[in-house]
Structures are given as structure tokens and as C-alpha cells.
Amino acid sequence: MPDPVLVPILGDQLSRNLASLRGRTKDDTVILMMEVRDEATYVKHHKQKIVLIFSAMRHFANELRDAGWTVDYVQLDNKDNSGSFTGEVARAIEEHVPRLVSVVEAGEWRVREDIDQWADKFACKVEILRDDRFVCSQSEFDDWAEDRNALRMEFFYREMRRKTGLLMTEDGKPEGGEWNYDSENRKPPKEGLSAPERPKFEPDEITQEVIALVEDRFADHFGALDSFGWPVTRAQAEECADAFFAERIERFGPYQDAMVAGEDDLFHSMLSTSINLGLLDPLELCERAEQAYADGKAPLNSVEGFIRQIIGWREYVRGFYWRQMPHLQKANALNAQRGLPEFYWTGETDMACLADCIRSTRDNAHAHHIQRLMVLGNFCLLAGINPREVQDWYLVVYADAYEWVELPNVSAMILYADGGELASKPYAASGNYINKMSNYCKECTYSPSKKTGEGACPFNPLYWHFMDRHRDRLEMNNRVGRVYQNWDRMGEDRQKEYLDSAEAFLDQLKPAGKAWAR
Ligand code: FAD
Ligand code: DLZ
Ligand code: SF4
Numbered sequence: 336m337p338d339p340v341l342v343p344i345l346g347d348q349l350s351r352n353l354a355s356l357r358g359r360t361k362d363d364t365v366i367l368m369m370e371v372r373d374e375a376t377y378v379k380h381h382k383q384k385i386v387l388i389f390s391a392m393r394h395f396a397n398e399l400r401d402a403g404w405t406v407d408y409v410q411l412d413n414k415d416n417s418g419s420f421t422g423e424v425a426r427a428i429e430e431h432v433p434r435l436v437s438v439v440e441a442g443e444w445r446v447r448e449d450i451d452q453w454a455d456k457f458a459c460k461v462e463i464l465r466d467d468r469f470v471c472s473q474s475e476f477d478d479w480a481e482d483r484n485a486l487r488m489e490f491f492y493r494e495m496r497r498k499t500g501l502l503m504t505e506d507g508k509p510e511g512g513e514w515n516y517d518s519e520n521r522k523p524p525k526e527g528l529s530a531p532e533r534p535k536f537e538p539d540e541i542t543q544e545v546i547a548l549v550e551d552r553f554a555d556h557f558g559a560l561d562s563f564g565w566p567v568t569r570a571q572a573e574e575c576a577d578a579f580f581a582e583r584i585e586r587f588g589p590y591q592d593a594m595v596a597g598e599d600d601l602f603h604s605m606l607s608t609s610i611n612l613g614l615l616d617p618l619e620l621c622e623r624a625e626q627a628y629a630d631g632k633a634p635l636n637s638v639e640g641f642i643r644q645i646i647g648w649r650e651y652v653r654g655f656y657w658r659q660m661p662h663l664q665k666a667n668a669l670n671a672q673r674g675l676p677e678f679y680w681t682g683e684t685d686m687a688c689l690a691d692c693i694r695s696t697r698d699n700a701h702a703h704h705i706q707r708l709m710v711l712g713n714f715c716l717l718a719g720i721n722p723r724e725v726q727d728w729y730l731v732v733y734a735d736a737y738e739w740v741e742l743p744n745v746s747a748m749i750l751y752a753d754g755g756e757l758a759s760k761p762y763a764a765s766g767n768y769i770n771k772m773s774n775y776c777k778e779c780t781y782s783p784s785k786k787t788g789e790g791a792c793p794f795n796p797l798y799w800h801f802m803d804r805h806r807d808r809l810e811m812n813n814r815v816g817r818v819y820q821n822w823d824r825m826g827e828d829r830q831k832e833y834l835d836s837a838e839a840f841l842d843q844l845k846p847a848g849k850a851w852a853r
Pocket of ligand 3: 687776
């Protein structure tokens with residue numbers, strides 16, 4: 336093919352409607368897809384995450400070929416694989432002699448920095464296109480953020496509702512009269528609460544080949560592989576979406592914050608891996624949710640909750656990431672310095688809530704939102720774990736983890752390491768919250784009603800230890816400040832019991848001995 340356009344497609348850009356493919360002709364385009372060591376090892380990703388990405392990439396390449404496109408696909412085990420995106424693009428330029436390299440901007444800072452060098456590095460024109468799979472462009476986010484003292488998801492979300500028209504009445508009002516039905520999304524789980532199984536997919540030949548590759552090359556990475564069942568094609572992802580809209584969305588809203596031991600998915604959509612890879616279009620999913628409401632198949636609090644997660648939180652954290660990078664990686668407003676405990680990797684802890692969330696993380700490369708936030712995240716916040724170690728853990732262990740979405744959620748949302756730029760207060764909670772929203776405590780060695788000493792739920796003294804050590808900062812916060820009245824009313828002796836209890840617990844935490852993440 337003389338002077339083609341070279342279109343590199345990254346592992347999380349598996350969309351047929353990608354900006355760099357639109358308007359291209361098949362006889363004039365070479366698509367380049369690259370499995371590279373740099374991406375597979377910049378952290379030691381969960382084995383399922385690597386299998387998911389490589390298998391989805393290989394399936395996508397085959398679909399493109401079947402549709403008549405020319406695809407130059409570089410496998411990780413190709414013997415002359417250079418190991419980097421830039422190295423492979425250089426090789427492809429030499430081989431195909433393109434007139435233009437057309438690439439959609441990368442989702443992550445690390446990769447975008449590299450791609451920004453391509454125009455200088457290569458003797459060939461390079462265009463970098465906006466990733467318009469997101470509702471909000473960066474310049475639009477910046478315009479919205481520019482003249483505000485504080486960024487709050489809620490106000491951004493309203494803009495996105497107006498922009499998309501989702502759940503808006505004809506006269507420009509929010510459907511049902513309210514913007515946000517979060518207060519109706521906090522139903523504790525009732526006894527025996529269980530959700531229908533989501534579709535899982537037996538590994539086909541392509542996935543099996545990738546599993547063998549990962550077992551061979553990444554044997555020391557975290558996570559189980561035998562339970563792999565993630566959708567790796569758009570058709571499979573659509574089957575998962577169909578199942579969610581048919582069977583689970585109705586109760587998604589009420590039980591959004593509920594946790595049940597052994598019920599790993601509950602009523603969550605389990606679609607984040609497919610959305611982030613590009614297999615599913617986030618806006619199409621929101622439209623399906625809206626339709627489910629219009630058809631009377633799902634209540635407003637479920638549908639609004641789902642749409643808010645996608646055009647609200649998902650878009651908000653992405654805009655926030657690009658505004659805050661690169662310093663967000665190093666932010667540590669609370670000066671948290673403790674190492675991540677070993678049990679985050681082994682799951683060996685007698686705290687039943689953490690043990691179950693870590694088991695699900697190891698077995699599925701997934702935990703649902705409230706587990707990530709109020710169990711795993713809350714513990715790291717209260718125990719003062721160093722943000723870099725927590726960031727690495729979350730980036731490694733979840734199949735849906737890419738830095739643009741992981742970092743704001745970890746650094747800003749759970750650890751308050753940005754000092755409150757993203758969220759108005761830290762999500763700190765004692766054992767009482769977990770006991771209310773889950774059935775974990777029933778099977779736990781500890782008691783959530785015991786506050787200090789032997790057998791007390793560790794979250795209880797840790798909560799007050801956290802509040803006490805950050806009093807100077809948090810007392811000023813009008814959403815938190817009131818708790819200090821309770822603290823002061825306890826008196827010095829009781830306060831000391833809390834603080835001693837927390838310190839005894841923290842002292843026996845064993846930091847991770849092995850380099851699990853990097
Ligand atoms: P559902 O509960 O069904 O929600 C629907 C969709 O909304 C999700 O698929 C996702 O696309 C979006 N969404 C929901 N919450 C968020 C959020 N806080 N930020 C961005 N998108 C959101 N999500 C990731 O995709 N990748 C991550 O690396 C990631 N890391 C997280 C780390 C922490 C500490 C926390 C608290 C949350 C994190 N999330 C992350 C958000 C959320 O936990 C997952 O998107 C969700 O659990 C995925 O499961 P689901 O598809 O069943 O989601
Ligand atoms: C996460 C990941 C992994 C493990 N491997 C690859 C890869 O070999 N090739 C690829 O194109 N993408 C991979 N990814 C996803 C990328 O990290 C992601 O697409 C970019 O970093 C986004 O900026
Ligand atoms: Fe978790 Fe505490 Fe409940 Fe045990 S008692 S499950 S540690 S919240």
C-alpha cells in the first residue's frame with residue numbers, strides 16, 4: 336500500500352467509531368496494534384487484567400481484519416518486539432512508510448508524554464486527535480472549572496445532564512424534580528440478598544493462548560486466572576449489558592451501597608472493564624438506562640444513579656485527572672507515611688470485611704464501588720497508608736484500572752491526599768457504617784459495637800485516631816467539624832483508650848515484604 340495513513344490503536348481504544356478510524360478508507364490505512372512490555376510491566380498488573388486487554392486487542396484486530404482493514408498486530412512474544420509504543424511505531428513507519436500517523440490521544444499521562452514526542456522524533460506528519468468517546472472535552476472541563484472556588488461533582492454533573500439531555504424534561508428541568516436521588520440509594524442489604532449471576536465467558540482459543548502467555552511471562556503477578564470470564568469482544572460486552580438491563584438495573588439504585596459476603600457483583604452493572612476498553616459506548620448505556628425508566632422497567636433512583644456514575648463521576652474524575660497531573664501522583668496532604676499492609680496482597684486478615692473484598696479482588700480483578708471506597712479505601716485513609724503504595728495497589732489489582740480513573744478515585748476520593756480539591760470531605764467511617772451496610776460483621780472475630788480494647792472492631796479506634804491527628808485541618812470543615820463535639824465530650828481517659836487501642840493495632844500491622852506492585 337503506497338503512502339498509507341498509519342493508525343496506532345492503543346489497548347483501551349477498541350472502538351470501531353474511534354476518531355482516528357472515522358472517515359478513513361480501508362485501502363489507504365494500516366492499523367497498528369501493539370502488545371508491549373512497557374505497558375504490561377510499568378506496574379505488575381493483575382494477571383486477569385493483562386489477559387483481558389491482550390485478548391480483547393487480539394479479538395478486535397481479527398474483527399477489523401474480517402471487515403477488510405489491514406492490521407499490523409505486534410504480539411508480546413514476537414521475537415523482535417521492541418517493548419514500547421514508540422519503538423513499535425518507529426518500526427512500523429520504516430516498514431509502511433506512511434504519509435501520516437493518526438492517533439487518538441492516550442488516556443494516561445505517561446503514554447501521552449511519549450506520544451507528544453512523536454512529531455519531533457519521526458520524519459512523518461503526526462496528528463493527535465481528541466478522544467471523543469468522552470462526553471466532556473478537556474477544554475470544556477477547564478472552562479467549567481476555571482471560575483470556581485471549589486470543584487464539586489454535583490454541579491459538573493448537572494452541566495452534563497443539560498448537555499446530553501439525559502433525564503431532562505422538555506422545559507429543561509431534571510426528571511422527577513430532583514437532580515440526584517443518592518439519598519434513596521443507601522438501602523442496607525436484607526437477609527439473604529442475592530443477585531442473578533452475570534454472564535461469564537469460557538476462554539476461547541485466543542484467550543487460552545493469552546492465558547498461557549501470561550502464566551509464562553507474568554507468573555509472579557498478583558491474582559487468580561482460573562476464574563477468568565470477562566467479556567473480550569463487543570458482542571460479549573453487549574450480552575453483559577443486556578443482562579444488566581434485563582435483570583439487575585431495577586435494584587441497582589437501592590442497593591448501590593450494600594455489601595454481602597460472597598456476593599461479588601450484587602446489582603452493579605460490571606461493565607467498567609468493557610466501557611474503559613472501548614467495547615461499550617458509555618453514552619449508549621446511559622440512553623438504555625433512560626429507556627428502561629421510560630418503559631417502566633427501572634425506578635428513577637436506579638436509572639439516575641447509573642447515569643450519574645457515568646456522565647457524572649466518570650467524566651468528572653477524568654477532567655480532574657488532566658487538570659491535576661502530574662502533581663496528583665505525588666500529593667500527600669495528610670502526610671500519610673505508613674506502608675501498605677501485607678494482607679492487601681495475601682488476603683490474610685481476620686477483619687472479615689477486608690478479607691472478603693481482597694478475596695473478590697484476587698479472584699475477579701474486581702470489587703464493587705462501595706467495597707473499594709468504604710472498606711479498602713477507608714482502611715487506608717484511617718491507617719495513614721502512603722498514597723503512592725495505595726495508588727499502585729489499585730492500579731495493579733483491578734481489571735478496569737487505568738491511571739486517569741484510578742488516581743483521582745484513590746488519591747483524591749479515598750485518601751484526601753489532594754487536600755479536598757475533588758471531594759468536600761474525607762470518606763472516613765467507623766465499623767458502624769460497614770456493619771449497617773453489610774453482613775460482614777456477623778462472621779467477624781471483631782465486634783463493631785465494641786469501641787476499644789480486645790475484640791473491638793479496628794475501624795472504631797482508627798476512626799478517632801484519624802480524626803484526632805487531623806483535627807487542625809478537619810475541624811474547619813463544616814461537613815466534618817461537628818464530630819469533634821462528640822470527641823471532646825468523651826473526656827481525656829476515654830480518648831486515650833481510643834488512641835492507645837488504635838496505636839496497638841497499627842503497631843502490629845506487617846508491611847508488604849515482597850515487591851508486589853513494581
Ligand atoms: P457500576 O456500579 O455498575 O457503575 C456504572 C459505571 O459507572 C461503572 O462501570 C463506571 O464506568 C462508572 N463509575 C462508577 N463510579 C465511578 C467512579 N467513582 N469513577 C469513575 N467511574 C465510575 N473505576 C474504574 O473504571 N477504574 C478504576 O481504576 C477505578 N478505581 C477506583 C478506585 C477507588 C478507590 C474507588 C472508590 C472507585 C474506583 N473506580 C474505578 C470506580 C468504581 O468503583 C468502578 O467503576 C466500579 O466499581 C466498576 O464496577 P461496575 O461497572 O459494576 O460499576
Ligand atoms: C494496561 C495495558 C497493558 C497491560 N498492556 C498494553 C499493551 O501491551 N498494549 C496496549 O496498547 N495497551 C496496553 N495496556 C493499556 C494501555 O496502558 C493504555 O491503553 C494506555 O496506557 C492508555 O494511555
Ligand atoms: Fe470489618 Fe469491623 Fe465488621 Fe469486622 S467488625 S467485619 S473489621 S467492620
